[in-house]
Amino acid sequence: MLPLLSKIREESMNKFLGMNLPQEREEDWRYTTIDNIEFTAGDSEIMMSDAPEGVIFTDILTAMKEHSSMIEKHMKVKIMDKFSAFHYANLVNGIFIHIPDEKSAELSSVINGASHTVIVLGKNSKLKYTEEYSGTGLTDGVEIFAGEDSEVNLTSVHNSKKTFSFKHAALERSAKLDWTVASVGEFHRTRMDIDLCGEAASSDIKCAFKGRNEQHKDFLVTTNHIGRDTQSNVLGKGILDDRSTSVFRGMINIAKTAQRTDAYLSSNTLLLSEEARANSVPSLVIDTDDVKAKHGATTGQIDEEQLFYLQSRGLSEAQAEEFIVQGFFEPIVNDKLRGVLNGST
Amino acid sequence: MLEIRDLHVETNGKEIIKGLDLEIKKGEIHVLMGPNGSGKSTLSYALMGHPKYKITRGDVLFEGESVKDLSPDKRSKLGIFLSFQYPMEVQGVQLSNFIRLATDNKNFQEFREDLSNNMSMLKMDKSFGQRYLNDGFSGGEKKRGEILQMAMLKPKLAILDETDSGLDIDALKTVAEGINTVNKNVNSGILLITHYQRILKFVKPDYVHIISDGKIVQTGGADLVDKLEEEGYEWVSKNGHKK
Numbered sequence: 055m056l057p058l059l060s061k062i063r064e065e066s067m068n069k070f071l072g073m074n075l076p077q078e079r080e081e082d083w084r085y086t087t088i089d090n091i092e093f094t095a096g097d098s099e100i101m102m103s104d105a106p107e108g109v110i111f112t113d114i115l116t117a118m119k120e121h122s123s124m125i126e127k128h129m130k131v132k133i134m135d136k137f138s139a140f141h142y143a144n145l146v147n148g149i150f151i152h153i154p155d156e157k158s159a160e161l162s163s164v165i166n167g168a169s170h171t172v173i174v175l176g177k178n179s180k181l182k183y184t185e186e187y188s189g190t191g192l193t194d195g196v197e198i199f200a201g202e203d204s205e206v207n208l209t210s211v212h213n214s215k216k217t218f219s220f221k222h223a224a225l226e227r228s229a230k231l232d233w234t235v236a237s238v239g240e241f242h243r244t245r246m247d248i249d250l251c252g253e254a255a256s257s258d259i260k261c262a263f264k265g266r267n268e269q270h271k272d273f274l275v276t277t278n279h280i281g282r283d284t285q286s287n288v289l290g291k292g293i294l295d296d297r298s299t300s301v302f303r304g305m306i307n308i309a310k311t312a313q314r315t316d317a318y319l320s321s322n323t324l325l326l327s328e329e330a331r332a333n334s335v336p337s338l339v340i341d342t343d344d345v346k347a348k349h350g351a352t353t354g355q356i357d358e359e360q361l362f363y364l365q366s367r368g369l370s371e372a373q374a375e376e377f378i379v380q381g382f383f384e385p386i387v388n389d390k391l392r393g394v395l396n397g398s399t
Numbered sequence: 400m401l402e403i404r405d406l407h408v409e410t411n412g413k414e415i416i417k418g419l420d421l422e423i424k425k426g427e428i429h430v431l432m433g434p435n436g437s438g439k440s441t442l443s444y445a446l447m448g449h450p451k452y453k454i455t456r457g458d459v460l461f462e463g464e465s466v467k468d469l470s471p472d473k474r475s476k477l478g479i480f481l482s483f484q485y486p487m488e489v490q491g492v493q494l495s496n497f498i499r500l501a502t503d504n505k506n507f508q509e510f511r512e513d514l515s516n517n518m519s520m521l522k523m524d525k526s527f528g529q530r531y532l533n534d535g536f537s538g539g540e541k542k543r544g545e546i547l548q549m550a551m552l553k554p555k556l557a558i559l560d561e562t563d564s565g566l567d568i569d570a571l572k573t574v575a576e577g578i579n580t581v582n583k584n585v586n587s588g589i590l591l592i593t594h595y596q597r598i599l600k601f602v603k604p605d606y607v608h609i610i611s612d613g614k615i616v617q618t619g620g621a622d623l624v625d626k627l628e629e630e631g632y633e634w635v636s637k638n639g640h641k642k
């Protein structure tokens with residue numbers, strides 16, 4: 055095995071063995087019950103689109119052989135809990151993307167099973183990337199390093215059985231990140247950590263989730279403002295039906311160095327049944343003056359007045375409901391996501 | 400066409416409309432005026448079938464049939480339209496798509512032309528159609544949007560609940576033109592609810608009714624408006640309850 059890979063796996067496995075499962079009394083896990091977890095790595099299969107010349111778009115094992123210095127420089131093994139330890143301990147499959155300075159690319163992948171993706175963007179480069187997850191992999195991870203003035207637009211679609219996702223991005227000066235994560239699978243916990251390191255870096259994170267039956271969606275999105283003049287927006291938007299549940303945690307940390315920061319955090323959840331439950335927990339930690347930080351959350355059923363309004367123009371109750379539900383995600387979806395989120399309820 | 404008989408309406412357990420009679424024939428323009436809180440919006444909601452406004456006594460006949468147990472969409476399909484005092488915002492639903500579904504016009508070309516004509520009549524920019532239904536519209540834009548929907552739906556009866564309030568004079572003229580056009584072209588009956596006289600410079604009523612505390616207390620011609628202008632609503636309460 056590759057020395058880099060075996061080192062990561064071995065160290066992570068030791069941590070994994072020494073860690074307990076998170077307890078419900080831990081604040082981050084209060085609304086998420088973890089039982090029947092089978093720690094098995096399972097198979098993993100990846101399909102990738104073609105890449106333009108000069109751009110590296112390859113599987114992670116090949117990358118560890120051929121581009122080991124870049125991987126070593128940018129891959130941060132972030133172990134935060136037993137699941138992330140398991141993730142790195144079983145790292146076998148994944149993707150490496152490198153967009154050189156000034157280059158741009160549009161790429162996509164379909165991932166079935168566990169995987170780890172490392173994305174490195176050179177100065178003033180651009181990437182548009184869509185990744186789709188399905189299958190039974192227990193964990194998946196994405197790490198982004200966005201160089202100065204780079205722009206990255208990411209769409210992540212998760213339709214897996216029971217998954218823990220780890221998404222991390224570090225942005226240099228004036229880098230821009232636009233990331234939409236859609237979760238429609240059975241049980242999904244997504245942990246996102248966005249570090250706005252360089253000045254004037256900005257991130258726009260949109261989490262869309264849809265739950266039915268007993269499905270559970272858990273988002274923990276942390277934005278760390280480190281550079282000055284950084285901007286962040288985090289939006290959680292979900293529809294819950296039947297007995298499905300969700301928790302949306304947004305954390306904004308503004309460091310002393312992050313003067314003139316602008317941060318906005320909001321979530322809204324539409325409940326289609328009496329038994330569905332949504333939890334929304336914002337938290338703001340601000341260590342400097344001269345910042346703008348706001349948050350807001352709404353949770354509720356379909357507005358009766360909206361229904362009446364649409365019905366008064368001749369739409370049946372069912373049509374009116376469908377309109378409101380379909381319109382709900384419309385402000386944040388692209389063509390890909392429209393199909394995923396507005397498909398069968 | 401519309402016959403309201405001894406109508407009683409309650410909401411949240413409180414009776415608001417307390418025995419109201421009114422008849423509107425095809426093509427007639429009726430103005431309903433009255434102080435704030437007299438029950439004008441309650442009457443409009445009840446006529447359109449809002450689930451929170453319950454008809455406890457009396458009946459509403461439309462073209463001879465009772466509509467009081469019909470859902471709002473059924474009433475709309477029969478040809479009743481309500482322009483809301485406060486139109487609802489619905490995110491993600493484009494105005495033109497919504498109108499297309501509401502009009503149920505299978506002929507796309509014809510629909511497009513009709514929409515475009517009506518939008519120019521109401522001095523609305525084309526881009527309006529792509530915007531989400533009332534989302535982020537100004538007060539005046541919302542009211543124009545309501546009149547546009549009326550013009551497209553071509554109702555037999557249009558109830559306009561304070562469509563004139565909050566409009567500047569140019570917008571008021573535009574909205575009035577929209578009302579007159581639909582009244583003329585489709586021969587719609589109009590129930591124009593207002594508490595300002597100013598729209599009556601541009602829309603000429605056949606009848607004027609004054610509502611107070613859930614009942615119509617005066618009915619007359621356009622001259623009733625002048626009287627009201629001179630003497631105010633106090634005159635109505637003093638002379639009330641005679642018809």
Ligand SMILES: Nc1ncnc2c1ncn2[C@@H]1O[C@H](COP(=O)(O)OP(=O)(O)O)[C@@H](O)[C@H]1O
Nearest residue numbers: 410411415434435436437438439440441442451
């Ligand atoms: N949903 C409601 N719940 C409780 N009271 C209401 C409701 N709607 C209207 N009312 C009351 O009914 C009365 C008439 O209101 P409304 O019909 O809006 O009057 P207008 O439109 O003439 O100003 C007011 O006293 C108002 O407070």
Ligand SMILES: [Mg+2]
Nearest residue numbers: 439440484561
């Ligand atoms: Mg009113």
